[in-house]
Amino acid sequence: MPTVLDSLNTALRQALTQDERVLILGEDLLDPYGGAFKVTRGLSDAFPGRVLTTPISEAGFTGLAIGMALRGLRPVVEIMFGDFLTLAADQIINHAAKFRWMYNGNKPETERVSLPLVIRTPMGGRRGYGPTHSQTLEKHFLGTPGLVVLAPCALGDPGQLLLDAILFTNDPLLFVENKLLYLAQVQDITQSDDFEFRIHNDRTDAEPGFAAPTYLCRVRGAPPPTLTLTAYGYMAELAQQAQRRLAYEHEVFVELVVPTGLSPCKMHPLLASLERTGRLLAVEEGTRNLGWGAEILARSAEALGARLKRARRLAAHDLPIPASGPLEAHVLPSVENIIQCCLEMTQSD
């Protein structure tokens, strides 16, 4: 199987091939460099004039892309590090996310605006890049009305998710790629010896052709799970490792739920699992407060009431991310942390 990086790179290539309205904008995208994380490698050579390397102006070129999208193109923006999304926050929250709804009141179909914009960005730590190049900041953008947030994982087909987003979204969409995921192998979920998968192919209602699947994963042949573990992106990889070790080393069986749609978040696969287990652990790489896990726990509590017997979040410590390896490893949630948490939650009750 290809790596997630290959899969995303192929998707960008397909998007450029299949729809000539597609353009890519971002810093240092031109070949031979092909972008800081190489997701756009080879594209500027293959599609001259359609991969635009920009000045260091995150707000400015995001704004340009918004204007392009308003006027009928389907731009894709790369923000070199997700940490710098903060610079485009006003363009995203007060411009892109609002226009479609705000302008379209009461208008006939033909006079409505749409804003098909995909903003891709790498997030995450564990590479020693320090406080301004290691964050998981999507939590600051989740819950923005009018903004869709997706996060690929190594399960299924991350490239397809990106391709669908580029070709079919009519709303601005943030596509969050964890850096460590890039080099992970895509897992063929139809051919796993160790795990059993189910897919909930949540087509978001508004976007025909555009699906953000949720994956359910169990250790093959395991007894019914006693805890529901949920995580996205690269944390889903770590969660899966924890899940396997919990089964083999501790005989604790958990069900892993991996959404690719973070906002809006579709809860039914998770809730269905919780009805079975009554125990929830949400794991994320960002800091805990007001993180993705907060919304997951809140919705679970709303839906289940007293049937939610135990709920916890595992997240980064409430600190900036240190550069020093041992400190960084301590601050971010690990496989060990997940195992520990699951054991605590399933043992005492």
Place this chain on the structure above:
Amino acid sequence: MPTVLDSLNTALRQALTQDERVLILGEDLLDPYGGAFKVTRGLSDAFPGRVLTTPISEAGFTGLAIGMALRGLRPVVEIMFGDFLTLAADQIINHAAKFRWMYNGNKPETERVSLPLVIRTPMGGRRGYGPTHSQTLEKHFLGTPGLVVLAPCALGDPGQLLLDAILFTNDPLLFVENKLLYLAQVQDITQSDDFEFRIHNDRTDAEPGFAAPTYLCRVRGAPPPTLTLTAYGYMAELAQQAQRRLAYEHEVFVELVVPTGLSPCKMHPLLASLERTGRLLAVEEGTRNLGWGAEILARSAEALGARLKRARRLAAHDLPIPASGPLEAHVLPSVENIIQCCLEMTQSD
């Protein structure tokens, strides 16, 4: 009693008087205009050279204030509308909030930086200002490590909260003022005929002299509450109205918990109340997803497990805020909505 506006204005005056390191920066602050919402009225005349009217450069003058704070002043920034905090997001999240921790590793006390910066801003709708001047955007800043977020309410002493923040914080601090709160009368909680109050005077550990109280409010003489209602800022006013009507018109008795510290959030007064009621409704003016209420519900679920029998959030619809009065009123949570929710939550079980 004075209005909340008067109380805040007095606090700024006291801060300028008591500590000459205090400066105020923001747009259109000079008298006779004295700022768009008049919180700074009279100050530039009284303190020449210490109230600086700025160009329309939210990131720029927030950055200036960060530099001033790093170098020993205690600046106060006003962002004219909270909607424009997005423009200062990078300065707040990637600069102000990080510096203190990131720079201070392993340093002797005398060589450490501190960053005593207060950013005040009006938030909220119900004035017909439309999608870019009516939002409640603090949720995007909650949970930023290193950033304190406070919201005054009409209970107790909103000015004291601001004064303490300006004089005693050593960390950057966001102070969120709801626009409709400005004209509300401060409620003297020691002299209420209708309500009984208790204060939890949560002194945040790191900041001597600096407290962000939580208020507990019950209808005087009411039987034990069956639901815990929590809200902050202007929503606390509406929640109190709902609380009274629930008692008098429906004989449903709820306990209202009003924090002034949003991040970090101190949970024990709320959790203590939930131990009594087992039912939680969190009300906020921002949109629901990844809002303040998500964190409240998540923490409650973590702490109470199955003892949390019912939990819900009431928040703005997941849309930009429309300018048209009837639409805006519908999109934002109302007293009626709160009553309705409380009735649903206490009737069926």
Place this chain on the structure above:
Amino acid sequence: MLPQKNLWAMKTMQQIEAELYRAMFRIRRFEETVLDNFPKGVFFGTTHTYLGQEANAVGVLHHMNQDEVVFSNHRCHGHFLAYGGDARALFAELMGKASGVCGGRGGSQHLHWRNFYSNGVQGGIVPIAVGAALAEKRKGARAATVAFLGDGTLGEGVVYEALNLAALWQAPILFVVENNHIAQTTPVELALAGGISARFAAFDIPARELDTSDVMEILPAAGALLEQVRTQSAPRALILHTWRFGPHSKGDDTRPAETIARLRQSRDPLTLHAARLSPAEKEAIEAQVEDEIQRAYQQAFADPYSSIADL
């Protein structure tokens, strides 16, 4: 002025002058009607009127073709009406009516109709305008994009990111800076170091400055720049030194009354231009416009509020 555009070639100068007067007077009466009726509580939120600056929008947008694009700001009524927007729909938008430009969702500052867009965040729409111009360029259209911005908005950094990108990528866009010498209550001297045209020069964008309220000076200057934008597919700037006659929004003018009175005396675009019309023509136009605006107001007033069913 979209509807009249195709007839341009066939028009006499006199006809054009009359049209310009009509367009400016329409804005003037619209805005006065807004301010007069605001205290009655018929409008939601607030408003920023274009009083005194009418010649700018009219002089520039007279040249726009159907397929061309306009980006505006908080002070957008004048731009919208000069673009050809409907007065009733605009009144209705301010009143929160279903018949409003955006069905009442946007209100005074957030308009979209055809190729006209405005938003309430200063400066943020400028890079978006550059992107729109580049999109039209990519489509092979020879369409110019116009972006209006105020002197105060030159405080926003994103404007310079946009200028740099516009120049680097040769976006066919005309930046129109309306320097009305004030931003809300802040005089331009307190907010702006250096010079406005130097800021465009720094990014290699040729700029022309005019210190006039005469639409007949603005018209040809704007026309020439727009032709350059179209034929050379490159950015240009037009800096219009102008004066705001009314408050920033409502009742928030801190300038001395005499200053305003003097400006109204010497720099009123309507008075200046009216001198070119015969009294009879002027009166006829004014009567027609008066009637149009009053009817527009009444119709909007009678229209139903936006309904939550449409949310």
Place this chain on the structure above:
Amino acid sequence: MLPQKNLWAMKTMQQIEAELYRAMFRIRRFEETVLDNFPKGVFFGTTHTYLGQEANAVGVLHHMNQDEVVFSNHRCHGHFLAYGGDARALFAELMGKASGVCGGRGGSQHLHWRNFYSNGVQGGIVPIAVGAALAEKRKGARAATVAFLGDGTLGEGVVYEALNLAALWQAPILFVVENNHIAQTTPVELALAGGISARFAAFDIPARELDTSDVMEILPAAGALLEQVRTQSAPRALILHTWRFGPHSKGDDTRPAETIARLRQSRDPLTLHAARLSPAEKEAIEAQVEDEIQRAYQQAFADPYSSIADL
């Protein structure tokens, strides 16, 4: 160069020249040691070396007094060392050791020591530097603040907000633009429309440009500008056209090897300046510095990692 500063008046030109060489050579050897050892896995994250630009930091920061303030960027090692920073502490910071400048929290780009600050977000620190300069001014100090920024960073809008505010409020700050003609892999021509000095002129900030790698040209120019900053309490800019000899970070140089070779030939600040020293002096300095850097590296290497107990 803090420690030596007080002796300045007493020094001969020859002593100063020797010191400048020492300071530049120290940076050179520090950076080479970083790049050489990176593949061994001793450092965390990444790094941006100052190779080729040594004369800038040394020529400018030689003039700084103890109470003066420096704001730097991602390419901060040279600035830090020229400011007087300790090589061992910097190695240790890159290695994630407790003895590092910030105890390993910051790493290569995020340094603070005394009045020296850097951060990894391009441009964001520039308004902060202006605020710091204004704070010193308010304290009545005659202290200058220096802010370094690269050509690519001129893409960030907040830089222009900062320039405007610096000029309006007359902040005593020297902006030092190091135009090394490239930003990561993007040549300055693809990222910058117009001119660099025009961008300062647009905000009324006098700028001086130098196209040199000779520290003896930079030194007096910077000295004169800093004196203006101090005595006139006003902003100035120094634009240094310079060349990056190494990769942007590690192994990511897309420029042809011959280009780099040619630059190293013609524009090496060390070669240029070495010609002023006697061979014996040069050798003596180099040997001492070599020893200092190697010891610093070894000590840092032996230091313990940052401990989670300190978090």
